[in-house]
Amino acid sequence: AHVLPSVIKACAGLLAVKIGKQVHGFSLASGLYWDPFVESSLVHFYVKCDELVDAHKLFDNMVERDVVCWSALAAGYARKGDLVNAKKVFNEVKDLGFEPNTVSWNGMIAGFNQSGCYLDAVLMFQQMHLHGFTSDGTSISSVLPAIGDLGYLNSGTQVHGYVIKTGFAVDKCIVSALIDMYGKCRCALEMSQVFEDMGQVDVGACNALIAGLSRHGLAEKALTVFKELQGQGMELN
RNA sequence: UGCUGAUGGCGAC
Numbered sequence: 001a002h003v004l005p006s007v008i009k010a011c012a013g014l015l016a017v018k019i020g021k022q023v024h025g026f027s028l029a030s031g032l033y034w035d036p037f038v039e040s041s042l043v044h045f046y047v048k049c050d051e052l053v054d055a056h057k058l059f060d061n062m063v064e065r066d067v068v069c070w071s072a073l074a075a076g077y078a079r080k081g082d083l084v085n086a087k088k089v090f091n092e093v094k095d096l097g098f099e100p101n102t103v104s105w106n107g108m109i110a111g112f113n114q115s116g117c118y119l120d121a122v123l124m125f126q127q128m129h130l131h132g133f134t135s136d137g138t139s140i141s142s143v144l145p146a147i148g149d150l151g152y153l154n155s156g157t158q159v160h161g162y163v164i165k166t167g168f169a170v171d172k173c174i175v176s177a178l179i180d181m182y183g184k185c186r187c188a189l190e191m192s193q194v195f196e197d198m199g200q201v202d203v204g205a206c207n208a209l210i211a212g213l214s215r216h217g218l219a220e221k222a223l224t225v226f227k228e229l230q231g232q233g234m235e236l237n
Numbered sequence: 238u239g240c241u242g243a244u245g246g247c248g249a250c
Contacts, residue, residue, distance in 0.1 A: 002241040009242070041242045072243040106244035113245090138245040145246065177246040207248040 004032060005041040012041070012048040020045045040069035047076030052085075065096060071104040078111025083120065086111070102133055110142040121146035122155065135162075137171045144177035148184030156181045160194075172202045179208040183215055201229070 004027060011020035024042055027033040039062050046055035059065065059073050070093065077086035090108060093100055105128040112121035125143040128135065135143075140159060147156045160178060168174050175198050182191035195209050206229055213222035 005241045035241090037242045039242085044243060047243090066242095068243045070243085075244065101243095103244050108244085110244055136245090141246045142244075171246095173246040175246085176248090180247055183247095202247095204247045208246075211247070 005037045008041040008045050012045040017049050034063045036064050036066050043069040044072040047072055067098045071107050075107030075111045078108050079114050081115030106138045113142050113146045118146035118149045137168055141173040141177040144181045148181035151185055153185045176204040176208040
């Protein structure tokens with residue numbers, strides 16, 4: 001019974017729709033469908049495959065809904081840019097009787113960011129704090145690009161300060177997210193500073209830096225940096 | 238100190 005969720009998870013990763021549906025059928029036939037782990041991995045599977053209608057239907061018919069499958073569904077709507085349903089599902093949480101956790105919040109922030117609903121991503125980030133949660137690395141690297149796209153330099157600087165204070169500065173994803181954010185806010189200096197403060201060289205950070213430099217019309221500088229890094233044996237795209 | 242499910246950046250594809 002513990003292998004089903006893993007199998008379904010693999011189908012979701014591969015977008016193997018047919019196989020996933022077969023596994024779904026098998027779980028029904030074998031009577032394992034009521035297992036919360038099986039069910040939520042199925043919800044996640046349908047979400048990943050963009051079958052939100054099926055995902056929602058499954059969710060509504062579940063015997064044992066919990067915070068995990070609820071998070072998966074809400075995040076799925078957010079990632080699709082379906083603001084109405086995302087918020088609707090997210091706000092249903094009280095009626096369902098459980099509480100969002102850090103992952104639930106992160107899923108919404110990341111989803112809104114990926115679908116270009118930047119303002120909503122930032123608002124969710126604020127709400128998360130108002131509800132007494134602390135952001136982790138995932139929340140921060142999800143919200144930073146949204147802040148950058150909105151040009152909210154003040155918020156970005158605040159998050160940067162928080163990153164330094166909490167020691168998240170060693171996280172590669174966060175560093176490149178910071179570089180990306182400063183690049184979008186047209187702060188070439190801060191951007192380069194973050195890059196240099198990073199002890200080690202990271203491909204992602206380099207990509208963000210070069211993209212940021214080009215955005216400033218500093219294409220030549222970008223090329224120079226590109227060659228420098230190549231000289232150090234970096235494999236860039 | 239892990240051991241079935243939901244959440245992360247830039248880029249290439």
